[in-house]
Amino acid sequence: MWKRQTMDTAIKIRKLMFGMGENDGYVFKALVYLLLIAIGFVYLYPVLFMLVNSFMSLDDLLNSMIKWVPSTLYIENYTKSWRVLDYGNTLMQTILVAGLPALLQTISCGIIGYGFAKFEFPFKKLLFLLMLATFIIPSQITMMPTYxxxxxxxxxxxLETFIYPALLGQGLKSALFILIFYQFFKTIPTVLEEAAEIDGAGSFKIFYRIAVPMSVPAIIIVFLFSFVWYWNETYLAGLYFGNELTILPLELQRFTDSYNKVYPPGSPGSQLNEAVRLAGTLLTIVPLLILYFVLQRWFVEGVERSGITGE
Incomplete structure (x- = not known):
């Protein structure tokens, strides 16, 4: 009897620690959590380092005893970065440069993806392959002819240099976005469209009354990716816009020259240090972080339903 109780206890302990069947034990869960924490730390460490050091004064930066906790919250770094970046004006231009092409690209890619998913026409497979080939061709090859x-x-x-390609389905990474919409629209049951056709709905009405409302997660994920890529596109922006338009990442590249113009050498506060640079970098990525947190729920759903992970 005593041996049987001992064996039952050992089995229960083993089941709790290592799991049994489809249940995961504590050891497996602990390893998974440790792995997730380690991966999360790798991604979050640069952001945490940037955030902490952006609030440090020059004395804190030079003090080897201060690593993660500043002696005081020195907000002058953000004041300087705000002035150097001309943040209010530059932010509005960046939202316009990234937002309008992203919106037009989402609309055009949605229409093209729906056409490939739901209609049959001559040379459909060939055109689809040529469309995907545009994603493989490096942008450096088409840059000068486009210029x-x-x-x-x-x-x-x-801004028309970004608007026209986006409107015609040839914006940044458009082939990827068309593929996302294509995969999503293929999952819509044909029965719904047939029922709408019986009720007298045409192709256009079926698209905006059935396909579009059901594809909100795909629309959000495409818009978010497109917005981020246009936001960070500094090379084409510098090439096409010249001095007429600017964006925050482009101004961040010119930060040192702009800082010397706003704070000439020898003037009070003219010394540029790493904390001011980090403050400027954080100001540049904060709008994207806010956008992601607002759209996070739909973004995750869109990734799962659009098949962007390859599943």
């Missing part, structure tokens, strides 16, 4: 085309039609220095 010369914009120059010929006097579009340089305006």
């Amino acid at each position: 010369l085309l914009f120059k010929k039609y006097a579009l340089l220095g305006s």
